[in-house]
Amino acid sequence: xxxxxxxxxxxxxxxxxxxxxxxxxxxxxxxxxxxxxxxxxxxxxxxxxxxxxxxxxxxxxxxxxxxxxxxxxxxxxxxxxxxxxxxxxxxxxxxxxxxxxxxxxxxxxxxxxxxxxxxxxxxxxxxxxxxxxxxxxxxxxxxxxxxxxxxxxxxxxxxxxxxxxxxxxxxxxxxxxxxxxxxxxxxxxxxxxxxxxxxxxxxxxxxxxxxxxxxxxxxxxxxxxxxxxxxxxxxxxxxxxxxxxxxxxxxxxxxxxxxxxxxxxxxxxxxxxxxxxxxxxxxxxxxxxxxxxxxxxxxxxxxxxxxxxxxxxxxxxxxxxxxxxxxxxxxxxxxxxxxxxxxxxxxxxxxxxxxxxxxxxxxxxxxxxxxxxxxxxxxxxxxxxxxxx
Amino acid sequence: xxxxxxxxxxxxxxxxxxxxxxxxxxxxxxxxxxxxxxxxxxxxxxxxxxxxxxxxxxxxxxxxxxxxxxxxxxxxxxxxxxxxxxxxxxxxxxxxxxxxxxxxxxxxxxxxxxxxxxxxxxxxxxxxxxxxxxxxxxxxxxxxxxxxxxxxxxxxxxxxxxxxxxxxxxxxxxxxxxxxxxxxxxxxxxxxxxxxxxxxxxxxxxxxxxxxxxxxxxxxxxxxxxxxxxxxxxxxxxxxxxxxxxxxxxxxxxxxxxxxxxxxxxxxxxxxxxxxxxxxxxxxxxxxxxxxxxxxxxxxxxxxxxxxxxxxxxxxxxxxxxxxxxxxxxxxxxxxxxxxxxxxxxxxxxxxxxxxxxxxxxxxxxxxxxxxxxxxxxxxxxxxxxxxx
Numbered sequence: 001x002x003x004x005x006x007x008x009x010x011x012x013x014x015x016x017x018x019x020x021x022x023x024x025x026x027x028x029x030x031x032x033x034x035x036x037x038x039x040x041x042x043x044x045x046x047x048x049x050x051x052x053x054x055x056x057x058x059x060x061x062x063x064x065x066x067x068x069x070x071x072x073x074x075x076x077x078x079x080x081x082x083x084x085x086x087x088x089x090x091x092x093x094x095x096x097x098x099x100x101x102x103x104x105x106x107x108x109x110x111x112x113x114x115x116x117x118x119x120x121x122x123x124x125x126x127x128x129x130x131x132x133x134x135x136x137x138x139x140x141x142x143x144x145x146x147x148x149x150x151x152x153x154x155x156x157x158x159x160x161x162x163x164x165x166x167x168x169x170x171x172x173x174x175x176x177x178x179x180x181x182x183x184x185x186x187x188x189x190x191x192x193x194x195x196x197x198x199x200x201x202x203x204x205x206x207x208x209x210x211x212x213x214x215x216x217x218x219x220x221x222x223x224x225x226x227x228x229x230x231x232x233x234x235x236x237x238x239x240x241x242x243x244x245x246x247x248x249x250x251x252x253x254x255x256x257x258x259x260x261x262x263x264x265x266x267x268x269x270x271x272x273x274x275x276x277x278x279x280x281x282x283x284x285x286x287x288x289x290x291x292x293x294x295x296x297x298x299x300x301x302x303x304x305x306x307x308x309x310x311x312x313x314x315x316x317x318x319x320x321x322x323x324x325x326x327x328x329x330x331x332x333x334x335x336x337x338x339x340x341x342x343x344x345x346x347x348x349x350x351x352x353x354x355x356x357x358x359x360x361x362x363x364x365x366x367x368x369x370x371x372x373x374x375x376x377x378x379x380x381x382x383x384x385x386x387x388x389x
Numbered sequence: 390x391x392x393x394x395x396x397x398x399x400x401x402x403x404x405x406x407x408x409x410x411x412x413x414x415x416x417x418x419x420x421x422x423x424x425x426x427x428x429x430x431x432x433x434x435x436x437x438x439x440x441x442x443x444x445x446x447x448x449x450x451x452x453x454x455x456x457x458x459x460x461x462x463x464x465x466x467x468x469x470x471x472x473x474x475x476x477x478x479x480x481x482x483x484x485x486x487x488x489x490x491x492x493x494x495x496x497x498x499x500x501x502x503x504x505x506x507x508x509x510x511x512x513x514x515x516x517x518x519x520x521x522x523x524x525x526x527x528x529x530x531x532x533x534x535x536x537x538x539x540x541x542x543x544x545x546x547x548x549x550x551x552x553x554x555x556x557x558x559x560x561x562x563x564x565x566x567x568x569x570x571x572x573x574x575x576x577x578x579x580x581x582x583x584x585x586x587x588x589x590x591x592x593x594x595x596x597x598x599x600x601x602x603x604x605x606x607x608x609x610x611x612x613x614x615x616x617x618x619x620x621x622x623x624x625x626x627x628x629x630x631x632x633x634x635x636x637x638x639x640x641x642x643x644x645x646x647x648x649x650x651x652x653x654x655x656x657x658x659x660x661x662x663x664x665x666x667x668x669x670x671x672x673x674x675x676x677x678x679x680x681x682x683x684x685x686x687x688x689x690x691x692x693x694x695x696x697x698x699x700x701x702x703x704x705x706x707x708x709x710x711x712x713x714x715x716x717x718x719x720x721x722x723x724x725x726x727x728x729x730x731x732x733x734x735x736x737x738x739x740x741x742x743x744x745x746x747x748x749x750x751x752x753x754x755x756x757x758x759x760x761x762x763x764x765x766x767x768x769x770x771x772x773x774x775x776x777x778x
Contacts, residue, residue: 036681044617047616100550106549107549108547160493160494161489162495228434285433289433290752294684294687295683296746296747297740298683357741358680363681
């Protein structure tokens with residue numbers, strides 16, 4: 001089964017997904033990447049979203065670094081990295097959310113994610129090219145992002161009375177950056193240290209009754225289940241964090257914690273799966289209350305890409321057949337719902353029953369990232385497992 | 390047909406909708422109104438949303454002023470008005486978006502709508518009670534809101550390069566406030582003047598090919614159809630603005646403009662109606678591009694309440710049978726989709742095909758407002774029409 005899947009993912013990645021982005025997203029005039037692309041690649045908004053530009057620089061550089069030294073990939077990455085370095089930050093060093101096509105500032109988000117993916121893109125790009133200035137900027141960004149997360153007022157957010165909240169998304173992005181820095185600089189002990197803190201912090205999001213990861217808990221570890229935020233469960237997010245934690249545990253080996261993460265993964269799939277219509281719910285309230293998000297009942301592509309890789313990783317770590325059953329179920333749902341064999345790439349959004357609701361292939365939240373990253377990681381994990389590594 | 394509808398709306402308003410809110414939303418301990426109520430009225434979030442609190446004060450005071458001097462209505466309005474006046478504004482006079490149950494500040498929105506509905510609530514409450522301080526605060530707020538809309542930086546929004554944008558929502562809320570002030574103070578010529586400016590401004594949102602109102606145009610009158618915002622059509626919003634304009638035209642009579650507004654209403658229904666599944670779409674792109682909003686394909690309750698009243702108003706103004714046909718179609722869809730005869734009030738959200746997606750009756754955007762306002766206005770318009778007024 002795994003070999004068949006690897007072949008399928010290989011064809012999808014190199015014949016459908018990457019060609020779509022390479023053909024339609026690269027702006028050879030101003031640099032950077034368009035992501036608001038309709039089904040057939042038609043551009044419907046020429047703004048450039050910093051976080052998606054950073055993600056695409058990361059993805060193309062990563063493929064160049066790990067799969068094949070393709071000139072077209074690194075040339076596109078160079079157009080993206082240059083655009084981000086010229087236009088991505090304001091005079092105080094804060095990172096914009098959106099830019100006009102030519103790089104004119106268009107919006108802030110007051111969240112750290114633009115900076116996170118600019119950092120990841122520049123770091124991976126520097127590995128590919130030896131561009132030390134990009135590497136230095138990436139490291140500088142990492143330490144600033146840690147400050148911004150610790151004190152969101154530095155991003156222009158307003159502070160209100162009430163308990164300080166720990167957000168799972170913040171822990172995940174710090175984990176993702178520290179993993180890449182730890183790999184880039186194996187001699188620096190700070191990054192494994194931070195990964196240890198991230199594992200601790202993420203496990204404080206484990207809701208004890210169901211043993212799943214929820215989005216928001218008090219910074220003091222208390223659960224905030226009186227509020228919709230404190231009851232919010234995003235199954236895709238939970239399973240994505242699980243694979244980040246399994247990677248982080250390579251730097252802080254701990255068999256009991258690995259067991260726990262695997263139980264959380266299984267419980268997040270169980271509680272997150274829609275038994276009526278298949279697929280992972282987007283948002284759920286752990287007490288069955290109505291979520292405030294209107295899109296809660298929809299199905300999105302990215303929880304499924306993250307589940308595919310997490311399940312393959314869990315199987316390669318344990319050899320337990322239950323993971324293959326979950327993988328088959330998730331793969332079948334995903335491939336019957338999202339990919340578009342006609343124009344390439346995947347659709348991103350459908351209703352609860354699996355009918356596509358948006359014709360787009362990219363927008364301000366979907367770019368050249370979750371689909372190619374998951375396919376590349378799945379192929380890589382299956383190949384390593386097959387070769388005994 | 391109209392008489393039958395009026396009877397239906399009476400029963401719905403007084404036996405189902407108002408009892409739901411009077412029973413579940415009033416906080417007799419701290420004042421103010423809860424709105425995050427699940428299907429049966431269970432509270433799932435005890436924060437108080439300033440704009441929805443203002444709307445409920447307005448609605449209850451309006452019913453007290455126009456329908457019946459019911460003690461329970463004005464007593465609840467008093468609890469809401471007092472809560473807003475104690476807690477709704479910061480020391481600089483800006484209006485919060487959300488408060489904790491006890492009035493502790495919880496969030497700003499950097500938009501004017503909290504202030505708008507606080508203003509409308511206090512004004513109507515002052516008419517009911519003769520509370521001149523509430524009246525003074527409402528008028529002060531009106532003029533400040535005009536400044537905030539003219540320069541959103543005063544609300545903490547950041548300015549970016551590019552064309553200044555006129556938002557249909559801003560025009561609509563100024564129209565709504567000026568209408569109430571014009572009625573409250575018939576001797577003041579400033580309000581009819583402002584209503585004239587609002588009519589001009591709203592008609593600059595008329596997209597010439599389809600003759601519908603779109604959400605965003607350049608402040609210089611240019612269309613911004615290169616961007617998703619500049620192509621955005623919200624059918625419910627368009628039909629809501631139409632009835633506001635028809636009311637505003639009472640102060641600035643102009644037969645040609647009334648004709649135009651009625652054509653816009655008809656075209657907005659035509660272009661906004663989902664011929665496959667019935668009901669009004671939530672968001673459409675006028676060029677058929679994918680909207681950025683994930684909730685675009687859903688159906689929401691409030692476009693349908695606004696359509697019901699606009700269509701009745703159009704019929705009572707013209708006597709043309711086409712409006713009754715649209716009304717029948719809209720009424721049938723609305724009443725087969727949203728009301729909840731079991732626990733009262735209406736559901737608010739369903740998927741494109743009309744299946745309810747959220748069990749809630751209220752949240753941070755849905756409160757005691759669109760349903761009772763539309764039912765009250767429909768009943769009133771039908772009664773006036775029947776009596777020849």
